[in-house]
Amino acid sequence: MTKWMKMITKNLKSRSLYRNGKFLKLLIFILFLHLTYNSYSQEKLEREYKIDESEVPEKASNFIKESEVDSRINWYREESEDDISIEAKFKNKGKFYSVEFSESGEIQDIEIIVRKKEIPEEVWKILDEHITEKFAKYGIIKIQTQFTGEATWLLKLLKEGITDHDCILKYEIIIKSQVEKEWSKYEILADEEGEILQVKKIVIRNTDNLEY
Amino acid sequence: MNTKKFFILLILLSSHFYLFSQNDHLFGILPSLNINHNISGNWTLNVKWEGRQVYSQGEANSEFEDLPVYERNDVATLISYKTDLQQVIAMGYLIRFEMGELIHRSIQQYTFLESGYSSRRSHRISADQTFSKVEDSEFRFRYRFTIEKPLSGVKVDEREFYLKINNEYLNILQGGEYDLEIRIVPVIGYKFTEDLKTETGLDYRIDSFINNKASHNYWLSLSIYLSY
Numbered sequence: 001m002t003k004w005m006k007m008i009t010k011n012l013k014s015r016s017l018y019r020n021g022k023f024l025k026l027l028i029f030i031l032f033l034h035l036t037y038n039s040y041s042q043e044k045l046e047r048e049y050k051i052d053e054s055e056v057p058e059k060a061s062n063f064i065k066e067s068e069v070d071s072r073i074n075w076y077r078e079e080s081e082d083d084i085s086i087e088a089k090f091k092n093k094g095k096f097y098s099v100e101f102s103e104s105g106e107i108q109d110i111e112i113i114v115r116k117k118e119i120p121e122e123v124w125k126i127l128d129e130h131i132t133e134k135f136a137k138y139g140i141i142k143i144q145t146q147f148t149g150e151a152t153w154l155l156k157l158l159k160e161g162i163t164d165h166d167c168i169l170k171y172e173i174i175i176k177s178q179v180e181k182e183w184s185k186y187e188i189l190a191d192e193e194g195e196i197l198q199v200k201k202i203v204i205r206n207t208d209n210l211e212y
Numbered sequence: 213m214n215t216k217k218f219f220i221l222l223i224l225l226s227s228h229f230y231l232f233s234q235n236d237h238l239f240g241i242l243p244s245l246n247i248n249h250n251i252s253g254n255w256t257l258n259v260k261w262e263g264r265q266v267y268s269q270g271e272a273n274s275e276f277e278d279l280p281v282y283e284r285n286d287v288a289t290l291i292s293y294k295t296d297l298q299q300v301i302a303m304g305y306l307i308r309f310e311m312g313e314l315i316h317r318s319i320q321q322y323t324f325l326e327s328g329y330s331s332r333r334s335h336r337i338s339a340d341q342t343f344s345k346v347e348d349s350e351f352r353f354r355y356r357f358t359i360e361k362p363l364s365g366v367k368v369d370e371r372e373f374y375l376k377i378n379n380e381y382l383n384i385l386q387g388g389e390y391d392l393e394i395r396i397v398p399v400i401g402y403k404f405t406e407d408l409k410t411e412t413g414l415d416y417r418i419d420s421f422i423n424n425k426a427s428h429n430y431w432l433s434l435s436i437y438l439s440y
Contacts, residue, residue: 047365047369047370047371047372048364048365048366048367048369049364049365049369049372050364050365076365076366089366096329139297141327176296176297176298180253181253181254182253182254183254183294183296183297184297185297203406204297205332205367205368205406206248206406206407206409206437206439207300207325207332207334208246208248208258208409208437208439209246209360209376209401209409209411209435209437210323210325210332210333210334210358210360211258211292211300211302211323211325211334211336212246212248212258212260212290212437
């Protein structure tokens with residue numbers, strides 16, 4: 001074993017491969033191979049990227065203007081295989097808002113990041129019971145209130161706050177839990193009463209470049 | 213770019229060139245390949261290769277007689293266990309082939325991961341012990357902070373660029389002497405797929421500044437992260 005290692009290091013000491021810049025060329029070639037492979041792969045692609053306000057459909061832009069939100073608005077375009085949507089993200093009165101529109105600018109929903117204590121106690125009690133039935137132990141990562149309905153209702157909600165509205169309210173809760181000895185994230189969609197409508201497992205984003 | 217930003221950049225670049233013109237420095241490339249494989253559940257195997265080619269050294273630095281020189285090859289294997297979605301413990305072993313010498317290093321590390329609204333961050337605390345026949349054993353205790361931000365949108369999607377900055381502090385004890393090394397590594401990354409990323413940037417390291425004249429190392433970092 002030691003003899004084999006010495007042989008490798010002796011060869012490395014000759015350095016001729018590296019002195020001529022061949023080593024760097026080899027690396028560039030490997031990167032090129034990856035690029036080529038990627039451009040031919042047929043994997044599902046989801047992208048979200050920032051866009052300028054001038055690229056936003058007029059209907060969507062007008063909706064935000066009419067809401068009289070006095071914050072810096074960041075606009076994003078989200079593309080997936082079957083859908084394209086436009087999103088306005090902003091922070092208003094200490095809360096993070098995400099207003100989603102269709103590609104043509106029709107309002108879809110309003111999502112607001114909230115804390116657990118902002119959910120009515122009796123609703124949270126039901127919700128917690130249902131989540132515990134599915135997941136023995138869990139931790140909350142994020143809670144969002146999701147409002148859908150008529151454009152006029154949603155506009156009123158954005159203008160006047162969330163206490164008095166006619167919109168349909170749902171809760172979107174992101175949790176972490178260990179199922180079958182594997183940690184994962186789950187997205188739970190529940191109605192206003194705390195009844196669970198849908199549970200989806202979230203694909204965990206790779207963290208290798210943050211760990212090593 | 214406005215005038216103010218331009219002048220700040222100019223001052224930063226000038227100070228870098230000033231440092232670079234000083235005598236004690238090294239400049240080279242630092243390619244690495246990082247392969248991760250999920251063994252089962254919360255267990256992951258990480259194999260990393262890292263090379264080091266030196267292109268120039270300061271006048272006071274006579275470490276290498278002939279340049280450029282391919283200085284070293286590191287091969288490290290770590291086994292990690294996810295104790296939580298945000299916490300990972302790992303331990304492993306590194307073998308270094310350096311100018312005909314063989315160096316051994318054992319590694320233990322703990323990483324805490326955080327996700328913000330538009331960034332991901334990690335705090336890594338690690339310890340390593342290095343043993344070789346030619347030098348005294350070296351013991352290091354390290355802390356590294358990392359932040360990753362997408363250059364578009366609020367999360368890094370496939371086929372998108374991102375910015376990543378590492379800042380690491382290494383407490384080194386060797387032969388009864390203490391030294392502190394500081395690393396700042398700003399890189400531009402590109403995510404081809406969830407399982408394939410590349411990162412390129414500057415890996416700047418400064419050490420020996422406590423008791424001696426500071427030594428500056430500038431590496432062009434080229435990394436590939438592959439998971440399967």
